[in-house]
Amino acid sequence: MNIDVKEMARLYLILVLVSQTCGDIYLHNMRGSNNRLGEKSATRTNANRMFNSQNNNRGGYNVGDATDTPHGTDEGKQYRMKYFQSGPVKTLQNGAGESRLVLEWTNQHGCGGNEDNSPQKQNCALILQYLCQDDVDSPTGTADTLRNGVSTKTQDYKKPDSLTESKSDAQTRKDDNVKSDRGLHESWAWYDKCYLRERNKGLFNADQKLKTNNGLGYSSAAYTRQNPQGNRYGYECPEERDHFPYWHPTPWKDIAVLAENASMCSYYQSHSFNVQPKSECVEMYPDNTRRHFSRWNNQADCVANAGQWVELHNYLEKAPQFTSESACRNARSAGLTYIWAVPYDAQQVTAKQCLVQLSRPDCSEAPWSRSNHLGNGVDGEPLNYTWVLPHFPSGKTKRCVFRIRYNISTDDYDPYHTDSNYNGNMSPIKGNPYVDIGVGRSSLRLNINTNQYGRIFQDRSHVFLLRTRPAGMQNDIIHNLNVRGKRGNIVQVYPAVEYDFVPNNLHVKTGELVHIQWTGSNTHKNGPNGGDGQTGDDGEGKTATDRNNLVEIFDRNDNYPIPFEKTTMWSGAEIKWIYHGKTSVSSKNLAVNMASAGYYRCIKTVDCSEAAHQDYTVESRDKLQDQLNNAPASYEGAVVKFRQGTYHYMCTRNNNFTNRSQKGTIIVS
Incomplete structure (x- = not known):
């Protein structure tokens, strides 16, 4: 041209x-980074790190950690x-x-x-x-x-x-x-x-x-x-x-x-x-x-x-x-x-x-x-x-x-037809102008900064992967079920948010698949410098750590999980894919895997036939800390086909009356 x-x-x-x-x-x-990496402070360290967001310094989420410890200087220990x-x-x-x-x-x-x-x-x-x-x-x-x-x-x-x-x-x-x-x-x-x-x-x-x-x-x-x-x-x-x-x-x-x-x-x-x-x-x-x-x-x-x-x-x-x-x-x-x-x-x-x-x-x-x-x-x-x-x-x-x-x-000038012909003295907007209100010398001043009057804000994710599908899933619709939010109460995390499942109400049709996965950080301490907000990381379990899990409840008003023997969510669920291994995992082992945030792969060692998972069973591994402190911050998850029905679930650690209600629903119609 x-x-x-x-x-x-x-x-x-x-x-x-x-x-x-x-x-x-x-x-x-x-999860948007807002230029954060792994800061323990409420504010990001460097607003110029990757991109120009023009956002408040307190925003954003730390990069995910793959284990229960911070990634430190090893990017290989981050979770994508x-x-x-x-x-x-x-x-x-x-x-x-x-x-x-x-x-x-x-x-x-x-x-x-x-x-x-x-x-x-x-x-x-x-x-x-x-x-x-x-x-x-x-x-x-x-x-x-x-x-x-x-x-x-x-x-x-x-x-x-x-x-x-x-x-x-x-x-x-x-x-x-x-x-x-x-x-x-x-x-x-x-x-x-x-x-x-x-x-x-x-x-x-x-x-x-x-x-x-x-x-x-x-x-x-x-x-x-x-x-x-x-x-x-x-x-x-x-x-x-x-x-x-x-x-x-x-x-x-x-x-x-x-x-x-x-x-x-x-x-x-x-x-x-x-x-x-x-x-x-x-x-x-x-x-x-x-x-x-x-x-x-x-x-x-x-x-x-x-x-x-x-x-x-x-x-x-x-x-x-x-x-x-x-x-x-x-x-x-x-x-x-x-x-x-x-x-x-x-x-x-x-x-x-x-x-x-x-x-x-x-x-x-x-x-x-x-x-x-x-x-x-x-x-x-x-x-x-x-x-x-x-x-x-x-x-x-x-x-x-x-x-x-x-x-x-705004409509103070035409954004579609205003070009360089209107730069300088011809500009329809001027910095901090005085306006006459009709009373002689008593003019008023407007707060207009023309490098912000007409403005773009931005946020970006951390790096993630788009993977090819395993055999047998080529034609299936996959819905991604994730977790948003970080450690702390609403004042401490703002303008980020507290924990919740995304989407909070997931509607799928029979035969469609759900990929359950989440990520979290071990350094979301929200400590000083606090910028223009409150510091701290109120919540359950070890300070600064994001932890999530998923257990079934009878109703969204309930706050106690269902014993596996009475579950409707996992019984009959078909596991189409599970991280680092075969799909031949029983529904009970899958329920334990989700409840333990991946800390346990199976209940019995005999159920985990792959050598890589022999040490990730209830029989062979150290006891899971009851607030998930020793569980990994991120969970690669599983792809599941649920039977028709309505299933409610929650996170045991973050469903805290003082801060948040971390619950969700899957409706299979």
Whole structure:
């Protein structure tokens, strides 16, 4: 596409947002990090660690621990949530093969509604995205491997001395910058490209004075209205963070847009990089391999400086087994579409490859929530979206991260048609303006900060895995049943939440499967520094520890578990998969496994035939502490097919009258 940067601003909608508070969006399932790692304090250590959330420092959840002790300096002892991918017949008859994950969050400033019913004080949209790569055996992997890290420090970055640096000098910079013990989402090359590319000068910056020199004589995409000083947050690109759909190729895949108005859906869907290719200036090294960055952000400047303006495509994954255009276009697998195109990360940009095409993002109006209230939505239901997890036809396990962006704006100016023509003195909004109320010298002053008037908040998950399905489960619908929340009472954990099951009321049909799994930390102490809230970790059992289990109760009003002999939940339940072993586990052993949070695998040693589980039986293992102190903080779980009926359950440790009621229900109809 041959367009200038101002035309880019018109073609690619800018979701500009507003707030004068420190408020925010917080993921609760999947558990959002808010840049936390394993802090024992109520506040996070480093708001710049991985991404720019603009959230309150107290938010977020620590990375999960695999055992009953903190992971410390060993990322291999962290727990990554492990979800099964959708099967190969996803989206066919009646949702066959879908793996459904309920995402829950809270957003402070309100969302949803329209002028005719439930009007809001502002407009908003929510953008749900993910980033995946092939999993590797090592917890930290290579320099570009997604990881949580074990240090709260931000990855390093040093700019090049020249835009003509050699390939070896660029590699040296990367090797010196990227540290294996620090967290990583976007790659070093992604930020380097952002820092060195000229910013889109067609975008609206209000009266903000963006930094005009990145050390190389021009202002880059690292400087935006919300980030005029170019502060760095991990390897996130500020310009991409602040705008959607972004005009430039990006590694993020779009899941859904929960829009300010349903009339915007066709725009969002058609301009998503999932389905619309985006162009980029490509420069080459002398050995004819691609230089990962270019200064130029439009075709005219690119070509004038010996670059190639190349149309690039996003993709679910590559399909290298199809080596020709005809073989690629004729490929049929799992109802997916294959395209013959140049991927956004191609090293040889003249050679097309076979790519599994992404589908356009889902789109609907955002769920309604009350302004200035960090809580549930309509009828007390948590704000949520059910993500149908992708299917990767390669059969490989993927290492992934999820992010949600919360975009809010007012009607004080037109967010869809206000571009750089209205920057500076022409801006329709000004910082902290005085307004005349008609009484001469007695003007009033408004509290408006134009780098926040129109604003984006963000939260991201810790790294998780999307695994291929075991044999015999390819066509089944899988519902994921998880736990949200952390240790402490509501004042101590806020703006996080206390424990609960997600979804709290799970409706499934006979024959559908439920994957029960949770994660927790051993360092959720919520100690000083407390920021602007109360410290402490009230609760049962060992201080600072998250623990969960699942036992059946007769009714949601009950607080005593049912003896196994009277159970209806486990009797007749069919175990389709259980972690690290065979499915030939009796219903009684499964009940013990769930009740002990995985501490016990079986009651009798003879029932655990696998050698790896011989020491995980009631007969062979030390006694389980009655408040689960010596049980693992995370539980990989089991996939179960329940018989028709209604089943209520609770967590024995956290069902505490003074703090919380951790109960849930599965309804099989």
